[in-house]
Amino acid sequence: MKAKGKVIFFGEHAVVYGYTALSLPINLSTNVNIKKNDNLVIELKNLNKKLGFEEAKKDKDFRYVIKAIELLKVKEPFFLSVSSELPVSCGLGSSASVVVATIRALSKFFNLNLPKKEIAKLSHRVEREVQGKASITDTYTISYERALKIRNNEFSFIDEFEKTVREEKLYIAYVEEREMKTADLIKVVSEKEEKEEIFKEIEEITREALSSDVERIKELMLENHKLLDKLGVSTKGLNRVVRLAKKFGCGAKLTGAGGGGCVIILGDLNEEEKELIEKIVKSLYLA
């Protein structure tokens, strides 16, 4: 079973404190396959790791999958294999995608017929238990595969916003590996004295974006990025890519928890511009 990744367009970090975020599913996905087996074995293909359940419990890389299996209380053994197109730990929701794909695959294999709502709820629970503080943004966007507005851990669909954004090309620049985990970045923000004022500014931007045209959305992305930088979650590398994209007339901002990872770029890039960006990032995807 597959599950997509996600990008946050506006409002990351602020959303953890009950403010608004706007998110979109993206077409890079995780695949989880399950088949019958005499023992419970889990394989993480991208990491080249394959372990029995008891061993896997001791390995951090398996935490999300283990928690999902434990939560569903499934009894019979199986072989579960995870592979993903999503670069890990870079703000594209790779962990949430693994959790949702795992729960979907378990639901199918054991005929649990879990509805979307239940999959979203369980996935968020897994993320919270493994990671600590976490909004529903990643797990719900991926479970529903729709653009969402999240506020106070409640959500609504924002198809119109997605349509507006999709009038332009959307690129994901994977800039650099993240130095810190999401939980650590949330902690950095929690220690920022002026965080509430910054969140309020982000909230205004996010609300305006929801009813803006694509040109204004591009400007608002740049403003949101500046505020994320002020919160202390941007990096020199991310700022450099945002600056370059701005020079090319695009909207751009870091997406997700920050501390490295990815920048989303909204707008057209010609071949030369693409090459210049490619020179300073690990990879550039069309999302």
Ligand code: MEV
């Ligand atoms: C993670 O993709 C985005 C954060 O806002 C954390 C969360 O929403 O749980 C930093």
